[in-house]
Amino acid sequence: MVSRNLILFLILIILPDIYIYTRYIHPKRMAVWKKMAWWIPGLFILILTITMAMSKDFIPKDRTWLYLFLILFGVFVVTKAVFALFSIMGRGVSSLFHSKKNWGNLVGIVAALFVAYATIYGLFVGFGELKTRKVDFYSSQLPRSFDGYRIALFTDVHVGSYLGKDQQILKQALDSINAMDADVVCFTGDLINMRAEEIEPHRHLLNSLQSRDGIYAILGNHDYSDYVKADSAEKVVLEHKVVESIRELGWTLLCNENRIIRRGGDSIFVAGMENYSKKDDDLKIHRGDVAQTVTGIPDGAFTLMLQHDPWAWREKILPQSKAQLTLSGHTHGGQVSFFGWAPVALTYGEYDGMYKEGERSLFVSSGLGGLVPMRFGIPGEVVLITLHSGNKPQ
Numbered sequence: 001m002v003s004r005n006l007i008l009f010l011i012l013i014i015l016p017d018i019y020i021y022t023r024y025i026h027p028k029r030m031a032v033w034k035k036m037a038w039w040i041p042g043l044f045i046l047i048l049t050i051t052m053a054m055s056k057d058f059i060p061k062d063r064t065w066l067y068l069f070l071i072l073f074g075v076f077v078v079t080k081a082v083f084a085l086f087s088i089m090g091r092g093v094s095s096l097f098h099s100k101k102n103w104g105n106l107v108g109i110v111a112a113l114f115v116a117y118a119t120i121y122g123l124f125v126g127f128g129e130l131k132t133r134k135v136d137f138y139s140s141q142l143p144r145s146f147d148g149y150r151i152a153l154f155t156d157v158h159v160g161s162y163l164g165k166d167q168q169i170l171k172q173a174l175d176s177i178n179a180m181d182a183d184v185v186c187f188t189g190d191l192i193n194m195r196a197e198e199i200e201p202h203r204h205l206l207n208s209l210q211s212r213d214g215i216y217a218i219l220g221n222h223d224y225s226d227y228v229k230a231d232s233a234e235k236v237v238l239e240h241k242v243v244e245s246i247r248e249l250g251w252t253l254l255c256n257e258n259r260i261i262r263r264g265g266d267s268i269f270v271a272g273m274e275n276y277s278k279k280d281d282d283l284k285i286h287r288g289d290v291a292q293t294v295t296g297i298p299d300g301a302f303t304l305m306l307q308h309d310p311w312a313w314r315e316k317i318l319p320q321s322k323a324q325l326t327l328s329g330h331t332h333g334g335q336v337s338f339f340g341w342a343p344v345a346l347t348y349g350e351y352d353g354m355y356k357e358g359e360r361s362l363f364v365s366s367g368l369g370g371l372v373p374m375r376f377g378i379p380g381e382v383v384l385i386t387l388h389s390g391n392k393p394q
Contacts (some may be wrong), residue, residue, distance in 0.1 A: 006053045013049060013077050016084040017042045023087070045072050059193065059371065063163060067123070070372060074119030082115050083108035122336065122376035127369075128169050129379035132176055135354060135363060137385055138392040139324050142302050143266035147389040151304070152182035152211065154382045155329030156190040156220065156367030159206075160198035166373070167202065173368050173382055174205050180384050184213040184261065187251065188329045189220025189275065189308035193371050194227045196241035199249075206249050213261050215251040218272040219243075220308040220330060221285050222371065254306065256292040268302040271323060276312035278348075288312055290320040310350045313362045326362045327385075333366025337377030352378075 017039065025038055048069055059066055083105075090104015142149075154177060162170045177185060192198045199206065209215055223242050225235035246253050254272020261268050276288030288307065297303055305323035307313065309330045317326055331351040334344030344351045355362045368380040 006049070009049050009053075009073075010046070012081050013042060013046050016077070016080040019084045019088070020080060041072075041076050045069075045077060048072070063161075067373070070123060070374065071119065074123075075116045078119070079112035079115050083112040086111055118336070118338075118376045119374070122374035126375040126377075126379065127373045128166070129375065130169065130173055130176070130368075131379045131381045132180075133365075133381050133383045135383060135385045136388060136392075137325055137354075137361065137363075138388045138390060139302065139359065140389075140391055141300065141324055141359075142387055142389040143263070143268065144389050145263035145266035146268055146302070146387055149184075149263075149268075149387040150180065150182040151327075151385040151387065152177045152180045152185045152382065153188065153327055153363075153365055153385055154185075154368055155188040155308075155327075155365045156332055156369060157187075158190055158193050158222065158369040158371050159202045160193035160195075161369050161371065161373045162202065167205070169380070170202060170369075171205050173380065174208055176382050178208065178210055180382075182211050182384065184270070185209055185211045185215040186270070186304070186306055186327055187215065187217040188306050188327050188365070189218050190222045190329065190367075191217075191220070191246060192242065193222055195238065196245045199245045203249070209249075209251075215249075216259065216270050216272060216306065217246055217251045217253050218306045218308060219253070219255065219275055219287075221275050221277055224275065224285055224287070226285060254293075256287075256289045258293060258295075258297055258303075268304065269297050271297065271303055271305045271321075273305060273307045273312070273317070275308045276316055277309050278311040288316065290316050294321050294323070310348065310362060310364045313350065313355075314357075318357060318360065322360075324360055325387075326360075328362060328364045329367045331364060331366070332370050332375075333364075333378040335366075335370055335372065335375050335378050340377075342378065 021038055025035060052065065052069060086104040086108030087102065090102040093104065094102050154173065225238040228235065228238055230238065243253060252259060256274050258269050258271040261270060271293045273290060273293040274287035275285045277285045294303065303323040305317055305321065305326040307317060307326055307328050310328035313326050313328065317323055331344055331348055333352040334342035336343065350362055350364055352364055352366050363385065365383050366378050366381055368382065
């Protein structure tokens with residue numbers, strides 16, 4: 001994780017320290033040891049960052065180091081970067097209006113304290129928050145027999161992040177899904193962080209999921225082996241373990257294929273497309289094949305498409321299929337939202353909630369967990385989608 005963005009991490013660590021030191025600490029008359037003490041936290045974080053960047057895997061196997069890094073980076077690095085940004089902006093405004101007062105410093109202090117609060121809250125409280133979202137979807141192409149059909153959706157579990165007492169969060173989410181009494185359960189990828197072994201401590205919980213028409217799942221970008229540093233042969237083995245582990249849960253894993261669900265003489269299709277990631281993602285996992293996924297589905301049949309990355313909806317699914325409703329995850333809703341605005345909106349057009357294009361729709365869930373066990377303003381969620389035959393009432 002760190003190695004892929006090492007330059008950005010180093011800039012955030014070093015430049016704000018230099019700015020604050022040269023502007024507010026160095027000119028003051030204070031003991032040399034006090035001035036030197038300013039650099040100690042930054043130096044420790046710098047060493048920790050470089051050490052993590054040298055890790056063999058995407059994240060260290062000992063998650064303690066990841067949590068320590070996240071806390072220190074949020075509380076000491078991001079706060080100083082935020083203060084420095086507002087301070088520099090304030091200096092520009094002061095110069096423009098010929099004022100001696102830099103109000104940017106005050107704004108920067110308040111913003112930095114808020115960032116520190118958001119970091120601590122998000123790691124220790126926000127990650128454990130859970131909500132149930134209820135959604136209604138209307139389609140004139142849905143057979144009457146499926147009117148009121150209930151879909152329980154969950155995504156982006158990242159079971160490797162539920163360590164110790166945090167496993168209770170996962171249990172609560174899965175209990176909530178079972179309590180929905182859904183007709184079908186759909187999972188749209190990222191069950192693990194990196195390795196299939198992460199599933200084992202939670203197998204008894206994952207095995208508890210139930211629904212009348214089964215549990216359908218697809219792979220997310222983390223369910224492949226691309227985040228593990230290994231040769232191609234070992235990656236194939238690791239990926240096979242993930243696939244087998246999911247199937248051993250009793251889930252129907254769809255890899256560019258589809259299944260039919262019947263109600264009397266009517267039917268709908270559940271199509272599971274493999275991951276097709278955004279073009280500018282550092283890992284371009286383009287396993288998804290729309291044509292293969294919908295093979296055998298008759299024209300006009302109602303199709304529920306599962307695709308991990310919502311970016312594929314406009315890029316592939318809309319132009320290459322007739323799927324009426326696509327379910328996705330991947331974005332986690334950004335995991336962080338400030339006063340209703342999520343920074344992920346800068347990189348994703350569709351990142352949370354329902355989106356429509358004519359009579360076709362995409363629903364993106366903000367997911368349950370995360371590789372980074374932190375959420376602020378975007379709680380983990382499970383979703384109940386109720387299908388309705390006909391047009392939405394005005």
